[in-house]
Amino acid sequence: MNKAERIKRMKVPAADAANGRLPQGQALTERFPILHEGEVPAYDMDQWTLRVFGEVSKEVTLSYQDILAMPQTDVTVDIHCVTRWSRFDNTFTGVRFRDVLEAIGVEPHSGYVMLHGDYDYTSNIELADLMGDDVLLAHSFEGKPLTDKHGWPLRLVVPHLYFWKSVKWLRGFEFMKENSPGFWEQNGFHLRGDPFKEERFSGEDLPIPEDEWEKKEFD
Ligand SMILES: Nc1nc2c(c(=O)[nH]1)N[C@H]1C(S)=C(S)[C@@H](COP(=O)(O)O)O[C@H]1N2
Ligand SMILES: [Mo]
Helix, strand or coil, rough: CCCCHHHCCCCCCCHHHHHHCCCCCCCCCCCCCCCCCCCCCCCHHHHHHEEEECCEEECEEEEEHHHHHCCEEEEEEEEEECCCCCEEEEEEEEHHHHHHHHHHHHHCCCCCCEECCCEEEEEEEEHHHHCCCCCCCEEEEEECCCCCCCCCCEEEEECCCCCCCCCCCCEEEEEECCCCCCCHCCCEEECCHHHHHHEEEECEEEEECCCCHHHCCCC
């Protein structure tokens, strides 16, 4: 199938394309693709920790119970993956990043964060992009615990940036002196990744076939 035909097949309701809800170059999906590098982690939840460390007033290590005891928030958000799928109206439940900072009484001493997820996945983000109302450390999706493949026990959800920033199997926030690139950012992807500005790449465009994601696993 040629490119024009593939684009024609993409499901983009005219109203959503017109009202700007669907970013340029994206295709809508109602299924939820599963994308990650490496293995789905297995956990002993008694050993599981989430660390806040680096350039901060104090370093803190949280247990899963600590997270569940913090104020819980539901968000319903659209998500946009750089491999060109978008999915509307996803409801996640968890704790807002900024509520975590407040609950643990940590003052950031820098504006840049390296997000750490299992196994050895990283993505960099600016602190300002973590402070919004709908940035969650999520444990549930559509009212049920996240599935293992979508990041249980805890994933980040940063809906206003491409989904590679929404680190699954989240384990740490490392405040950094400088904005240094994480895993995909070292491999040619944009340092910030705003889907509405199509901030996909840092340099030359990388080839991303429009239908690559359709060949992935879904649930
Ligand atoms: N730990 C970890 N988190 C990750 C990834 C990964 O490889 N490892 N991939 C990212 C990418 S590229 C995408 S598009 C989303 C996919 O989330 P999903 O599988 O729930 O759709 O997870 C992001 N979070
Ligand atoms: Mo991705």
